[in-house]
Amino acid sequence: SSKIRVGIAGYGNLGRGVELALAQNPDMELVSVFTRRDPASLQLQSAGVPVRALDQIEQYRNDIDVLILCGGSKNDLPEQGPALARWFTTVDSFDTHARIPEYYAAVDAAAQGAGTTALIAVGWDPGLFSLNRLYGECVLPVGQTYTFWGKGLSQGHSDAIRRVAGVAGGVQYTLPIEAAVQRVRNGEQPELSTREKHKRQCFVVLEQGADADTVREAIVTMPDYFADYDTEVNFIDAETLARDHAAMPHGGFVIRSGQSGSGSQQVVEYALNLGSNPEFTSSVLVAYARAAYRMNKSGQIGAQTVLDVAPGLLSPKSAAQLRKELL
Ligand SMILES: NC(=O)C1=CN([C@@H]2O[C@H](COP(=O)(O)OP(=O)(O)OC[C@H]3O[C@@H](n4cnc5c(N)ncnc54)[C@H](OP(=O)(O)O)[C@@H]3O)[C@@H](O)[C@H]2O)C=CC1
Numbered sequence: 266s267s268k269i270r271v272g273i274a275g276y277g278n279l280g281r282g283v284e285l286a287l288a289q290n291p292d293m294e295l296v297s298v299f300t301r302r303d304p305a306s307l308q309l310q311s312a313g314v315p316v317r318a319l320d321q322i323e324q325y326r327n328d329i330d331v332l333i334l335c336g337g338s339k340n341d342l343p344e345q346g347p348a349l350a351r352w353f354t355t356v357d358s359f360d361t362h363a364r365i366p367e368y369y370a371a372v373d374a375a376a377q378g379a380g381t382t383a384l385i386a387v388g389w390d391p392g393l394f395s396l397n398r399l400y401g402e403c404v405l406p407v408g409q410t411y412t413f414w415g416k417g418l419s420q421g422h423s424d425a426i427r428r429v430a431g432v433a434g435g436v437q438y439t440l441p442i443e444a445a446v447q448r449v450r451n452g453e454q455p456e457l458s459t460r461e462k463h464k465r466q467c468f469v470v471l472e473q474g475a476d477a478d479t480v481r482e483a484i485v486t487m488p489d490y491f492a493d494y495d496t497e498v499n500f501i502d503a504e505t506l507a508r509d510h511a512a513m514p515h516g517g518f519v520i521r522s523g524q525s526g527s528g529s530q531q532v533v534e535y536a537l538n539l540g541s542n543p544e545f546t547s548s549v550l551v552a553y554a555r556a557a558y559r560m561n562k563s564g565q566i567g568a569q570t571v572l573d574v575a576p577g578l579l580s581p582k583s584a585a586q587l588r589k590e591l592l
């Protein structure tokens with residue numbers, strides 16, 4: 266078929282979101298979902314799409330143009346990203362910022378060897394916020410860039426706490442520190458440490474017999490995720506988690522505050538207000554899957570990030586149409 270044939274690897278919040286986002290993009294089709302769990306145990310949202318075991322995926326390499334990796338960044342993608350780039354052009358949402366250089370190198374080695382294209386760290390942060398940090402500092406070289414998130418549910422941090430031994434379930438909310446936001450908005454261009462910008466609030470369901478103090482300590486000291494923040498850990502039961510913490514709103518903004526040549530004050534701001542963090546992130550992944558497919562067809566192989574993608578490649582419209590409609 267002339268449609269871009271897409272696979273989903275990992276069926277969690279993102280996997281479900283990608284399934285829905287593909288239905289909004291008629292130039293693409295979902296050909297299969299792959300999972301490490303028992304495929305028969307998964308209930309998809311769309312009829313007629315096969316669910317297969319992830320460890321059988323190599324045999325489908327000629328049936329899929331782009332594989333969207335929906336695993337967790339803490340434990341899944343570091344292994345799945347390089348492994349799957351050997352057989353597929355991929356898109357993923359890897360978001361452990363401090364570890365992006367090493368992840369890029371591992372995925373690039375696999376993709377270069379296979380002649381595939383691997384678009385990594387796609388989403389909103391990293392992703393669309395990264396693009397706006399780039400635009401801001403390139404257009405206003407004299408200035409400061411600030412990123413604030415929330416109040417909202419961070420999927421990366423929620424995934425990370427769910428991987429802690431003794432945790433049966435949980436979510437993490439990110440809270441911007443209002444005093445810091447105000448100083449930035451007042452144009453003070455303050456120097457702010459990581460701890461001065463956000464606080465982190467966790468709600469955790471313990472496994473039977475797990476020790477709360479041990480779990481709390483494992484979370485608050487976790488490098489790359491919680492160690493640099495003031496973090497609160499609350500213990501709740503599974504019913505409370507399901508009742509009060511099922512929604513996954515989020516959002517935030519990137520602001521570049523700087524001075525152009527004569528000293529004129531200039532401010533650039535890009536903001537998101539998300540009813541569903543996973544569904545928005547999935548929508549970004551799907552648009553970039555279109556770009557990854559085209560980049561691979563034009564020989565742009567190896568690991569790539571959103572900073573390497575010509576924006577027009579994201580659109581189902583032709584370049585001529587885009588010039589006519591958007592310039
Ligand atoms: N760059 C960005 O802006 C963003 C990045 N992200 C990234 O997306 C990653 C994935 O987030 P999210 O989809 O919320 O993570 P989930 O915890 O929902 O899913 C992660 C994996 O866990 C497995 N899984 C899901 N549900 C269950 C279950 N009930 N029981 C057992 N296993 C399960 C699935 O693998 P399997 O099917 O193989 O079992 C799935 O791929 C995050 O870690 C984060 O890093 C998220 C938002 C924004």
Ligand SMILES: N[C@@H](C[C@H]1CC(C(=O)O)=NO1)C(=O)O
Pocket residue numbers: 360388389390391414415417418419420421422438439515542
């Ligand atoms: N990657 C984040 C997307 C944004 C949200 C966030 C945070 O709240 O710390 N950082 O980046 C996520 O997993 O939700």
